[in-house]
Amino acid sequence: MKKILISNVEIVTDGPAYKKKYIGITGNTISYIGIKKPKGYEDAYQIDGTGKLAAAGMVNAHTHIAMCLLRSYADDMALMDWLQNKVWPAEAGLQKGDCYVGTQLGILEMLKSGTTAYADMYFFMDETAQASQEAGIRACLSRGLMGDKYDKADERLKENVQLYKDWNGKDDGLITVMLGPHAPYTCGKEYLKLLVDTAGELGCQLHMHLAETEQEVKDCVKNFGATPIKYADSLGILDRGCLIAHGVWVTDEEMEIMAAKKARVAHNPQSNLKLASGIAPVEKMLAKGITVGLGTDGATSNNNLDMLEEARLTAMLHKAVTYDPLCIPAATAWDMATYQGAKCLGYDKLGKLEKGWLADIVLYDMNKPHWYPRNNRLSLLVYAANAGDADTAIINGKVVMEKGEVKSLDAEKIYYEADRVAKRLTGK
Numbered sequence: 001m002k003k004i005l006i007s008n009v010e011i012v013t014d015g016p017a018y019k020k021k022y023i024g025i026t027g028n029t030i031s032y033i034g035i036k037k038p039k040g041y042e043d044a045y046q047i048d049g050t051g052k053l054a055a056a057g058m059v060n061a062h063t064h065i066a067m068c069l070l071r072s073y074a075d076d077m078a079l080m081d082w083l084q085n086k087v088w089p090a091e092a093g094l095q096k097g098d099c100y101v102g103t104q105l106g107i108l109e110m111l112k113s114g115t116t117a118y119a120d121m122y123f124f125m126d127e128t129a130q131a132s133q134e135a136g137i138r139a140c141l142s143r144g145l146m147g148d149k150y151d152k153a154d155e156r157l158k159e160n161v162q163l164y165k166d167w168n169g170k171d172d173g174l175i176t177v178m179l180g181p182h183a184p185y186t187c188g189k190e191y192l193k194l195l196v197d198t199a200g201e202l203g204c205q206l207h208m209h210l211a212e213t214e215q216e217v218k219d220c221v222k223n224f225g226a227t228p229i230k231y232a233d234s235l236g237i238l239d240r241g242c243l244i245a246h247g248v249w250v251t252d253e254e255m256e257i258m259a260a261k262k263a264r265v266a267h268n269p270q271s272n273l274k275l276a277s278g279i280a281p282v283e284k285m286l287a288k289g290i291t292v293g294l295g296t297d298g299a300t301s302n303n304n305l306d307m308l309e310e311a312r313l314t315a316m317l318h319k320a321v322t323y324d325p326l327c328i329p330a331a332t333a334w335d336m337a338t339y340q341g342a343k344c345l346g347y348d349k350l351g352k353l354e355k356g357w358l359a360d361i362v363l364y365d366m367n368k369p370h371w372y373p374r375n376n377r378l379s380l381l382v383y384a385a386n387a388g389d390a391d392t393a394i395i396n397g398k399v400v401m402e403k404g405e406v407k408s409l410d411a412e413k414i415y416y417e418a419d420r421v422a423k424r425l426t427g428k
């Protein structure tokens with residue numbers, strides 16, 4: 001089995017004490033962490049960790065990765081205006097091959113900023129799966145679904161089912177698949193019932209936008225007689241296992257339901273702020289034991305895929321909202337960006353640097369002014385680091401980026417292709 005040995009590396013801790021360590025990787029698993037040089041790694045691929053900080057790779061728990069193609073195309077708008085008048089018309093022009101390029105651009109951005117896994121919901125997901133496999137990034141993919149009827153022949157659903165059959169568990173579990181009902185306002189009740197039934201037959205979970213805006217809640221109550229969370233629950237969506245994107249407008253009672261049904265939430269603070277959707281009651285969710293990961297949402301509403309920004313914003317925003325400086329400390333924000341994100345995607349032993357856990361590891365280059373002095377490395381990572389500090393990325397025991405170079409991606413070619421596709425989509 002292939003082995004990697006990282007030497008002389010610092011490991012993220014919430015305090016001043018540290019010792020330079022060795023991290024051994026065997027196959028896709030962390031097989032050693034310690035201060036003594038381990039035996040049995042003489043022939044391993046060697047990485048010098050001097051001046052580097054090792055941390056678990058971040059997990060982007062909700063995005064639409066190929067929306068990178070529409071970055072800086074539609075800003076300063078509210079969600080429905082943005083979707084109906086700018087985004088959906090542009091997406092209607094998506095052609096075969098576009099999402100492959102858009103995904104490559106997004107993967108490049110995520111790897112270069114320390115993200116090693118993501119959950120996605122979009123179109124042409126076969127292309128997203130292909131690009132993810134080639135880059136070696138961990139991905140949990142859903143075909144975005146919108147529809148009305150209980151119709152097993154629905155083309156979009158057929159695509160999502162095929163995606164599941166073709167890709168779920170592929171590449172040593174690197175790629176997994178969920179069904180992706182878009183939202184209560186784009187999926188009819190009968191259609192949602194069909195998706196729950198289909199997910200049950202496949203044995204997979206659902207990834208859905210829920211309770212993002214106040215207007216969504218009002219419309220849902222008007223049309224279906226219940227708030228989005230209660231409505232989704234009444235249809236069996238939460239029992240099936242659900243990754244909820246947003247969960248901004250949820251009541252205490254709904255959070256109790258979410259906790260009881262083990263729903264996981266992807267909190268997207270930057271997108272929620274930019275679209276003026278509101279601020280999710282994250283501190284309450286965490287207090288109730290709900291798993292809350294962090295996401296960027298698409299780069300059309302963010303406008304980047306930088307998870308360090310989301311972790312920092314999460315650690316700051318909720319302090320201001322609650323007037324409590326102790327709310328969501330750096331350690332909690334980091335846990336959300338890594339371990340809780342991994343749980344959102346359905347993983348058990350992912351998101352921490354521990355022996356026996358999956359080897360998704362990022363080394364950050366600390367040889368920069370904003371990494372001095374080093375009173376607390378975790379504080380530095382959450383409050384001071386920036387995207388360009390990610391130097392090396394290992395996913396499932398494979399080195400996918402070294403010295404800032406993503407091994408399997410040709411950046412210049414991707415920029416050129418992405419520009420070409422974006423011009424066609426936006427007419428700019």
Ligand SMILES: CSC[C@H]1O[C@@H](n2cnc3c(O)ncnc32)[C@H](O)[C@@H]1O
Pocket residue numbers: 064079083087088091121122123143144145146182183209212271297298301
């Ligand atoms: C059907 S594929 C996914 C679909 O979702 C759109 N989208 C992007 N961001 C958001 C958001 O914050 N809320 C709701 N829908 C969003 C995307 O443009 C695709 O059409």
Ligand SMILES: [Zn+2]
Pocket residue numbers: 062063064209245297298
């Ligand atoms: Zn979204």
